Amino acid sequence: MLHIEQFRYGDNLAYLIFGKTEAIAIDGGAWQEILSCLETNNMMLKFVTNTHQHYDHTSGNDQLLRKTKAQFLNSPTLSDNQEIIIDGDAVIVYRTPGHTTDSICFHTGNILVTGDTLFNATIGNCFSGDQKSFYSSIKRLMALPDETKVYAGHDYIRDSLAFARHLEPDNKSIESFRHACDPDHVYSTLADERKINPYLRFNEESIINLLKKNHLPHATEWERWSSLMAIE
Numbered sequence: 001m002l003h004i005e006q007f008r009y010g011d012n013l014a015y016l017i018f019g020k021t022e023a024i025a026i027d028g029g030a031w032q033e034i035l036s037c038l039e040t041n042n043m044m045l046k047f048v049t050n051t052h053q054h055y056d057h058t059s060g061n062d063q064l065l066r067k068t069k070a071q072f073l074n075s076p077t078l079s080d081n082q083e084i085i086i087d088g089d090a091v092i093v094y095r096t097p098g099h100t101t102d103s104i105c106f107h108t109g110n111i112l113v114t115g116d117t118l119f120n121a122t123i124g125n126c127f128s129g130d131q132k133s134f135y136s137s138i139k140r141l142m143a144l145p146d147e148t149k150v151y152a153g154h155d156y157i158r159d160s161l162a163f164a165r166h167l168e169p170d171n172k173s174i175e176s177f178r179h180a181c182d183p184d185h186v187y188s189t190l191a192d193e194r195k196i197n198p199y200l201r202f203n204e205e206s207i208i209n210l211l212k213k214n215h216l217p218h219a220t221e222w223e224r225w226s227s228l229m230a231i232e
Contacts, residue, residue: 019087031060051115098134121160145206
């Protein structure tokens with residue numbers, strides 16, 4: 001079984017997924033802290049990669065590659081469902097276009113590193129302009145088990161929960177999650193997301209009623225998703 005360590009740099013979040021002796025760095029902008037963690041735990045950095053090519057996520061690549069013998073995995077060239085092996089265990093690549101055309105997520109066990117595709121309590125901006133693909137990507141992640149832990153590319157929890165509360169003021173799960181979340185280890189489970197994230201709640205009566213109130217299309221899942229994306 002593989003484990004995860006989270007590193008903060010600004011509001012960005014970097015990650016090491018690791019076993020007993022090997023690790024992969026994902027969005028390693030906090031490269032100094034990552035190197036220190038590797039040294040302290042006598043681990044070898046096997047791979048360096050990213051969830052997408054925005055510079056705030058790739059800024060640590062050069063330093064990590066220069067100071068280790070890690071192999072660079074260029075994220076746009078990784079295949080859907082490709083397995084990256086760390087200490088004999090697989091980290092699976094999911095191609096999840098939407099935020100950008102090259103966005104990917106990494107899944108192993110109950111760990112899901114989502115970059116800017118799925119944040120805790122919200123989703124990323126659709127910079128690709130391809131909302132259909134973004135919708136399909138979110139639906140794919142929603143199919144994973146409830147216990148899956150979402151490790152996002154940024155800590156936007158405070159603003160995300162405020163917006164979720166704006167849309168669903170009577171949703172008590174939002175405040176419960178806010179009190180329970182740990183600012184030193186930022187994650188949510190997919191069970192949490194189904195309770196608090198409006199972009200995963202498009203089939204809930206409260207969201208459908210909100211769309212009706214705003215005279216937005218709501219007859220199908222796709223219409224509800226698209227309408228939610230239009231609300232500010």
